[in-house]
Amino acid sequence: MQAPHIRVDGVNKIFASHDRQVVALKDISLEIPRGQFTCLLGPSGCGKSTLLNAVAGFSLPSKGTILVDSVPVSAPGPDRGMVFQEYALFPWMTVEDNIAFGLHIKGMSKTTIRKRVGDLLGMLSLTDFRQRFPKDLSGGMRQRVAIARVLALDSPIMLMDEPFGALDALTRRNLQDELLRIWSELKKTILFVTHSIEEAIYLADRIVVMTYRPGTVKRDLLVHIPRMRDPAAPEFNALKRELGLLVMEEQERHHSDELRMAAVD
Numbered sequence: 001m002q003a004p005h006i007r008v009d010g011v012n013k014i015f016a017s018h019d020r021q022v023v024a025l026k027d028i029s030l031e032i033p034r035g036q037f038t039c040l041l042g043p044s045g046c047g048k049s050t051l052l053n054a055v056a057g058f059s060l061p062s063k064g065t066i067l068v069d070s071v072p073v074s075a076p077g078p079d080r081g082m083v084f085q086e087y088a089l090f091p092w093m094t095v096e097d098n099i100a101f102g103l104h105i106k107g108m109s110k111t112t113i114r115k116r117v118g119d120l121l122g123m124l125s126l127t128d129f130r131q132r133f134p135k136d137l138s139g140g141m142r143q144r145v146a147i148a149r150v151l152a153l154d155s156p157i158m159l160m161d162e163p164f165g166a167l168d169a170l171t172r173r174n175l176q177d178e179l180l181r182i183w184s185e186l187k188k189t190i191l192f193v194t195h196s197i198e199e200a201i202y203l204a205d206r207i208v209v210m211t212y213r214p215g216t217v218k219r220d221l222l223v224h225i226p227r228m229r230d231p232a233a234p235e236f237n238a239l240k241r242e243l244g245l246l247v248m249e250e251q252e253r254h255h256s257d258e259l260r261m262a263a264v265d
């Protein structure tokens with residue numbers, strides 16, 4: 001399946017909670033070309049997950065539209081696979097059964113499933129762990145299974161919500177490298193949420209920095225540093241500084257907002 005193109009057009013999202021309304025997204029418009037690796041970057045509360053959930057079809061915009069290959073998103077679909085920070089594996093199933101689950105639902109033949117699961121176990125270095133249960137795996141391994149499960153369905157779009165946020169630095173770097181390898185091999189369109197500036201620069205073709213409440217696009221830039229990127233390189237650090245200032249401004253707005261709310265309560 002060819003990677004699709006995503007178009008976010010004038011999207012607003014308003015949550016009504018208790019006695020107040022939260023404008024989580026305001027006038028977001030983005031054109032994401034097929035095959036692009038885009039990171040949504042910003043501090044907590046700037047609407048990254050809200051935007052990702054809207055593209056996934058889990059929570060639709062209050063205003064505006066999201067189109068995948070010109071078709072409006074109105075519900076979750078098999079063309080958009082989601083990977084969460086909290087793995088979301090079935091604890092009673094082995095690694096291979098977790099990966100195969102969606103394929104059984106699709107009604108694929110046992111032979112095809114065995115072949116595809118075998119390939120994915122190999123691709124994500126999980127072959128020796130195929131019979132294990134999630135509780136017997138490290139966080140990094142569990143996240144590999146979660147990625148394999150989405151890849152099994154062959155979704156041409158991968159939506160990833162802080163997938164490596166709970167992992168230690170070394171495991172995180174390994175999985176980032178694997179993700180880049182898989183992405184360049186399988187040519188998926190990836191929308192990846194992170195609040196780590198370094199992770200965004202390491203991975204992305206493009207970084208969209210968001211503002212804190214309402215969530216708008218603060219900066220939208222292409223990363224021109226060739227891969228594999230060296231976080232110690234001067235050009236990497238220069239971009240890190242530039243993005244750091246932008247994110248810090250939003251972080252400060254977040255803190256002042258929290259202080260203001262605490263004073264009201």
Ligand SMILES: Nc1ncnc2c1ncn2[C@@H]1O[C@H](COP(=O)(O)OP(=O)(O)OP(=O)(O)O)[C@@H](O)[C@H]1O
Nearest residue numbers: 015016017022024043044045046047048049050051
């Ligand atoms: N279901 C909801 N009901 C009410 N408010 C919500 C809901 N979901 C999100 N919000 C609010 O919308 C804003 C954006 O939240 P969102 O989770 O998208 O931010 P984020 O950038 O992904 O942050 P984090 O990194 O902490 O997940 C926040 O102010 C949040 O409190």
